[in-house]
Amino acid sequence: MSRIAGLALLLAAGAAHAEDPASMLVRVSEAAREVNYEGVVVYQGQNRLETLKVVHGFRDGVELERVEALTGAPREIVKRDGKVICLLPRDRKFTLDRPTPKGLFPTLTPERVAQLAAVYDFKSIGSARIAGRSCEGMAITPRDGFRYGYQIWADAQTHVPLKVNLIARDGRVLEQMMFTEVRFPEEIVDTRFDEALAEYEERKAVAAAEAQQRLEQARQAGWRFGPLPPGFRVTTRSLRQTADGRGIVEHVVLTDGLTAISVFSTQRHETSAPVLQGESRMGAMHAFGRVMGQVHITVVGEAPEETVRLIGESVQFPEGVVPIDAPTLEDAPRTSP
Structure with a gap:
């Protein structure tokens, strides 16, 4: 599912009330994490239409979620x-130690919302009836051309978003998430959560030790950013092995608090396959590739092409430094948030 669903869970609710945007978004962040709900979601974007069954719960201070694809190949995600843990056909399993697309957004504090207000405008867009429930709409509109906008309709009672549109600068809907059925039980108890989560915990200790070793290698890379588009800053830096096991993938995430952009670096070899250079687009996703000597930079994100390109062009390496391996465009996971 696209990162747009993650935006829905953290920003949509609260639009129904005539209160200032800061109060609305802080209240939305808390409600989206702590409300129990389950239903059927339809996602449309990038020439793709998917139907998903979603179960979301909150117990003992922990957010739990299970997403099952009702169309296409059988697959599930437990978060x-x-x-997240992806449950694939024939009981094949693997874990991803990164946020699921539905959970890329951090908890929104008044301070974080104040930062968002510097680059986004918030306003009410009226009411609508979605999945049989009364909802109120809210538009999140960028103040410049460096990011996309959003239209969000939240349930009037629970503040859970039931419909979210990702909006291009020309007003086109790039992606859409909408509930067709939804209910809000007081408690969600599902023992199927526990089996997958137990396996995750067993692997986490091993993964943590490996990640620490790779982190020591990454510290030698030393690459940095020059001037970035307004509002963007580095939030995470992570590492993983390449598919052939011979290198390390370095992944840096930048965000303005709403839009997330991923940056990867790789050292190219004489036998390396062709890599992305210049700009590329896949639906709402833009990518930019750049070769600097033996280093290949790949920038990927749901943002206008100018934003992705400027971030790629801002990457700088100190003289004599060669960074560690990172993936080409085909290997790069979606960002986001």
Whole structure:
């Protein structure tokens, strides 16, 4: 599912009330994490239409979520506080130690919302009836051309978003998430959560030790950013092995608090396959590739092409430094948030 669903869970609710945007978004962040709900979601974007069954719960201070694809190949995702386990056909399993697309957004404090207000404008866009429930709409409109906008309709009672549109600068709907059925039980108890989460915990200790070793290698890379588009800053830096096991993927995430952009670096070899250079687009996703000597930079994100390109062009390496391996465009996971 696209990162747009993650925006829905953290920003949509609260639009129904005539209160200032800061209060609305802070209240939305808390409600989106702590409300129990389950239903059927339709996602449309990038020439793709998917139907998903979603179960979301909150118990003992921990957010739990299970997403099952009702169309296409059988697959499920179980999430615990941003960590996800993908359950594939024939019982093949693997873990991803990164936020699921639905959970890329951090908890929104008044300070974070104040930062968002510097680059986004918030306003009410009226009411609508979605999945049989009364909803109020809210538009999040960028103040410049460096990011996309959003239209969000939140349930009037629970503040859970039931419909979210990702909006291009020309007003086109790039992606859409909408509930067709939804209910809000007081408690969600599902033992199927526990089996997948237990396996995740067993692997986490091993993964943590490996990640620490790779982190020591990454510290030698030393690459940095020059001037970035207004509002963007580095939030995370992570590492993983390449598919052939011979290198390390370095992944840096930048965000303005709403839009997330991923940057990857790789050292090219004489036998390396062709890599992305210049700009590329896949639906709402823009990518930019750049070769600097033996280093290949890939920038990927749901943002206007100018934003992705400027971030790629801002990457700088100190003289004599060669960074560690990173993926080409085909290997790069979607960002986001």
